[in-house]
Amino acid sequence: MAAEVRMVLYEDDSVHVRYADGSKLQLSPCGSEFLFEKAPPLSTHPLEQPERIRQRTHFVISTYREQVQRALDFRNSSAMCPFLSESIIPSERKKHILIDFSEIKWPSLDSDDSATYSESGTVKITSLDGHAYLCLPRSQHEFTRLSDEEEYSYPELVKVVWYKGVTYRLTHKNVNSIEIYPGDGSVFKSEGAYYGNYFTYYSSQEESEKSERKTYSVNNLPPDRPGNLFSVCSLIKQATRILQHCAKTRLSLSHNYRICCWKMVPGVNVSNILPKLLKESLIPNVGRFLAYSDDKVHAVFLDGITLTLNWDFSSSAEKRRVDQGLSLGWCRLTFPDGQEQLIQAKHPGAYERYVTSVISWCRRLSQTSPKQVATLLPPVLQENWSIASELEKIQKFNWLLENSGILNPTSSKKNEQCSEDKSESSETLIEAINEESVSVALKRTSEILQDIEYLLSNSRK
Template structure:
């Protein structure tokens, strides 16, 4: 079965579509997959297709090749690879006696381990030979190869497997002897031996086991550790968004490429500064890279696996290629690779496979695409800019269609924009990222700002950069706005992350519109963006308000208590509660006695009313504290 489309999502899950209509879904951790077979032609539209769900390490031979190619696609851009020894071909395995987790690279003042290939690619090899980086002449993306230890079983499972693989009791009797109590025999029980094995693993005491077989005793010394199984992992990353472990070797490759080639120095300086300034403290003087660690064979949270598949033949024929509710990281379609970068904005790079690249440009990234074509034998790149609204017709004999390629890239960007505007995005737990004891409530957004504008509606800003505006006519507008952006840059929509917003009408229908051209909904967009700018300018002068709701509630109680203390202090020093002091003060002043008596009555009334309110507030606080303790 040949792959037609492979999609890697932000949580490292994979969806694969095949030419015969079948689909393969890989879990985010890679330890489980679901294969969906295409229904026959005579199948009823409401009948569910046949699905096979298996563990990856126990995959049968029917789906082994498909799962292996899907894992290779996942591992090429995943944060943590999944490497099952049972499905890796033997020629790709490498057994090493040492166990390593990092590699060291050459220093900046030497050209050791740096070579230039015939096609202009620069290769940087680590000092131990366990990793190497290749930077092509175009310098748009780079490839890194590194040795990674295959996925292991959890520690608890490994201990149980060692216990189950021990010789039976009738053929071998086990006698454990302590180093400080030699000759003393312990009870011959499996649970005791298992307890001693666990204690020896923790290093509390040294234990040597004597195994007696058929009446003869033999002392077995623990030999060297078994060889670790490694495999080569190949990953490809864009130069502009280089992961942390590869920033130092990439800077070496850019410096070396600048010395050996005659290209525009400004381009190299820009790329080098872009990498070094992104995390200067990490790159400067750091000649070691911590290698990505493979995930465990068994998922720690398999209940979080969410399979997205069509329930009927009608839905399968709707050609919805990107239906998984998650941002897209990479797409492969018939040899063309679409690689996305998600930050404050969404950007996309398209690699047709001939060494050229398309990069999204424009105010909100997606209005224009710049084409960089590297011609063989030429030292300069050919650059062209295409507008999404005015694409050129296809040329006969060209390797790819520029029009269809940019339209597909724009469609992927629009899908990611819709996902970022959805209410379910970023509120789900990923199985391989989950931490012990985490709660679902910890990932919910926090309300940062709320405003009620008369005759307009209610506007709310949340900590996940989402803004919801509920207007009086029933229309709801949702957009993304980065409130941490500084107002010093003086741009009109500096904090606007996306060029899209979502309108939800009273009947529940949604409509996505461009903020630059809102049309008949301009007043809604203008109201929300102007309010966001005011909030951003206010936050830039104050401290960040990204605080948990519990802390905010405690701070509000403390502030109310502080106000009450200040009020009590002013009341005690005002002389109202002390009549004698008040009379002396009145006699010394040249004022009308009648007016002073009137003012005294008014002050006493206002003070008594304020004291009544204060007593009620204190009672409410006591009730709140008592209920919270319960």
């Protein structure tokens, strides 16, 4: 049986595991289903699809039981809701507690009888009822709950990564931050203006009871030294790759990466969860800018390059610094050929004009109070349209347009002859209006009709 090389827990609580022989295992967000992808033989054609086995976790066969058990242990250590199945939990790990408790009472800070200390410095704190406990390492930066070199391609924020015995734990609030646990009780924490530019190292020395603290720059990492338990350069580079994946995910326009099956409330309309368009501007000779309710800004430039960034519109401009609205220090550039590049907003290099244009537009938009941002769309887009009445208007306008000679001057004479049998009131009305003014008015009407048809087609969807 191949050993695990890398295990990743994503924000939706799904798990991806890669093994030494190239096989893969995926756990669904709720943990109730898994997909095992076998490693293809060396003689397999590159275009041939690998063999995949999909089963319910509760009914896993003995061939994959151990892999699924270890994947579930990794998931349950940090997932919001653990998946516990009696059929796959070993008998020695089962405890029969004939009570149902939803709250746990912990001892007070000045109580010492419920805390035990091991020789390695690990602290174990037991609840007052004895049914739960917390395990803290010597550094006290990480805890485990008991009642975790390739691209991260899954379009979801990463929560925990286990790789070569090292655990990477991430938090996602206003920014992405990461902590690295090499396994010896020490910890690296990401620091900097947008988190990830610097890493601070905290180490507890068991002999002297003193804590060592160092700060490393991502752009100037130290070389590996013989005798070290781990490579500082490798750890921080791996953490930087994870942070960049999370930045790309947050800059994605899919808008649905947080919608998970088991987290969905019954009866809730998914369309109400997805963000709404707050502001759309067409800037001459520059491009088209759009701002969404999830603080995502998307810009399409005339040369085909698109730029996406996050901007916080929630707080008023008077109470924050000029650049504080830039909630994520990264921007995503997409080129006309489909290639993507992640750049730092403060160091855009050759793409400075793109970043400057979008940030300037966001600053002007931020001058408006948060309550007014939601009403920035043109009034015509916020009205409740009556499809029947608008279709009737379109039919009338189309009839006037077709009989005015604007679309086809040659056939206008034939239309005038055919219109002789129309009602006398209509002929009098058309002849009384100046031909030039009618032409100008109908041209404008034609443009309005195109907008109306566009809005009606969207409303039907």
